[in-house]
Amino acid sequence: MSERVVIVGGGVAGVSTAGALRAGGFDGDLTLVDAGEFPYDRPPLSKDFLAGTQDIKQIALKPQQWYDDQRVRLMNRTTVSALRPADGAVELVDGALLPADRVVLATGGGAARPPIPGAHSDRVHVLRTAKDADRLREALGSGARVLVVGAGLIGAEAASTAVRLGCEVVLADPVAVPLAAAIGAELADWLHGLHHRAGITTLHTGVDGFTDRPGGIEARFTDAGEPAAEPQVFDAVLLGVGMVPRTEIAQSAGLRVEGGIVVDERQLTSHPAVLAVGDPARTRRDGVLLPRTEHWEAAQHDGARAAATLLGTTPPPATAPWFWTDRHDRHVEAVGHMASAELTVVRGSYDDPAFAVFGLRDGHVVAAASVDDPMAVRAARRMIDRQVAVRAGPLADPSVNLRSLLRG
Ligand SMILES: Cc1cc2nc3c(=O)[nH]c(=O)nc-3n(C[C@H](O)[C@H](O)[C@H](O)COP(=O)(O)OP(=O)(O)OC[C@H]3O[C@@H](n4cnc5c(N)ncnc54)[C@H](O)[C@@H]3O)c2cc1C
Structure with a gap:
């Protein structure tokens, strides 16, 4: 059994890996390195945290005491810049080396920012971190005109929260019935209809570009919409158009990366000393690359499986994928x-x-x-x-x- 495990990333996948390792009897050194302030949960970022009814302390994944009790060395505000498996270490941005016999990559992802002209404006937001949510909340004052681009899970939830805060919301998506593949076309259509009933204007269109105007930002829509939407001026825009897995350090270490860090069913990457869990991991089963799951529970289950692999025990059986979403x-x-x-x-x-x-x-x-x-x-x-x-x-x-x- 390895003595020193370093987990890179303090999201639900990384923290679950740490918890499952200790629960399974791992007695070696356990370090959790996270670039953020401290490990917190992301689902509330589009729900109660965005609404301002939960604060950052309330969304901590674990209290500080838990890390002490579990003998997890938590290194907040610290970024791993490279994997050095040949040296038995990971490298931090300041050049320091952290000894590691096995490494678990739990690096999550960043919000996708498609190259839409004008999308670099300060009025254009994304939603992946607590800081993103804080900044977006400031823009969601009562009466603010807000455009949400993308009516998938995060866009739909943020639109729902914005309307709850008294904003005038337009929700645009080029897909007529978002979520149809996940929950079936009929229910997806019904769910999308909730937006309309809540007073949100839904547009069946993409966005072509943005231009900053005095006191607002103008959005131009693609002509895919029926009827084509005219340009409109908003106070703020949220791009809720997906996630980009954080795979850079895996890639530069020569690990197999194909739209995600490729892992087997035990979460092992193409390097035997490195595992990957959560949003950036992409499982290869029977020679077939499965889509990334990008859901909270899947990230947690990955952690339990990775811990079992490190401990040499039988991983918990795979279960059908599950997710939740809250809106209106x-x-x-x-x-x-x-x-x-x-x-x-x-x-x-x-x-x-x-x-x-x-x-x-x-x-x-x-x-x-x-x-x-x-x-x-x-x-x-x-x-x-x-x-x-x-x-x-x-x-x-x-x-x-x-x-x-x-x-x-
Ligand atoms: C706004 C929002 C709402 C959501 N709502 C739901 C929902 O309702 N239901 C649902 O099932 N799922 C939901 N999800 C998805 C769910 O939250 C994610 O699937 C889950 O957070 C993935 O966890 P993770 O640990 O893989 O990654 P993350 O939570 O992204 O954590 C990765 C961590 O790694 C750190 N990191 C990255 N690179 C480095 C590095 N080089 N060095 C050190 N640290 C690093 C990052 O700072 C981050 O803290 C939501 C996601 C978001 C963003």
Whole structure:
């Protein structure tokens, strides 16, 4: 067993790796290096933290005492600039070498900034860090006109928070029904419709460019929209158009990087002393590169798997992918791969306060998504993991207890 493990990155993936290592009995030196102020959680950045109802201390991943108790040497505000596996070390930006027998890369990613002309303006924001959220919150005063570009998870949540803060919000996306692949077209359409009902103007268009004007920023839209949107002036713009995995140090160390740091199912990279977890990791399974997951729980599970690999124990079994999103006071959860479903059934109705959609294939649940009904998704996850045979009729009937269907 290695004596010195260095984890690069203090997001949920890095902190979970540290916790799982100690829980699994790792007794060696454990160092967590993070470029930020201290390890905090990101999902609140588009929700309560952006709204100002949670502060930075409340979104800490762990209290300081936890690092002391777990004997994790936490190096905040410190950046790893290079991997030196041949020297058994990582190099810090000041040139210092930190001894490391094994390294776990948990470097996350940065907000994507597509090369849209004028996007360098101070009025154009992204949302990945607490500082980004602080800066954006300042721009979201009541009555501010805000353009959110991208209606995926982060854009939709930030738009919802902005409207809650009293802003006038326009949400633009060239995709007609965002999230359709993840939760199914019908539910995605319903969810997108919530924006309109909350007073947000949704535009089916991309953005071509920005120009700073006195007192605002003008956005020009691509002509893909129907009808084509006229240029408009906003107080602020948020680009919520995705994430770019942070792979530089992996790449310069010669590790295999293809749209992410390539790992096997044990989180091992192409170098045996280096593992990768969380948003930047991309799993290769049976010779096929899977898409990056970019969700909170997946990052946490990666940490548990990496710890098992380092400890030489059996990794926890893989479970169906899961994520949640909150918008307009509705809580959405999704599990599995809805795009692979050949049939969807609604349990309840879209008018109910809570309902769920199940995706079926060959008589088995392959995915589910719920609105304010997390228990339905929890049951669906068990059905997927246990490959339980189910019929559409009982699934769709809210009077049938889902637990009774778990027996198959
Ligand atoms: C605004 C927002 C809202 C979200 N909402 C949801 C949600 O509702 N549901 C959901 O499932 N997921 C959500 N996510 C996604 C989820 O938060 C991410 O999948 C998760 O944070 C990934 O964790 P990570 O540890 O891989 O990376 P990160 O959280 O990005 O952490 C990486 C850390 O590594 C540090 N680092 C990078 N390079 C270096 C280096 N060279 N040296 C030292 N430190 C370094 C960074 O400073 C950072 O602290 C959201 C993400 C964002 C940004």
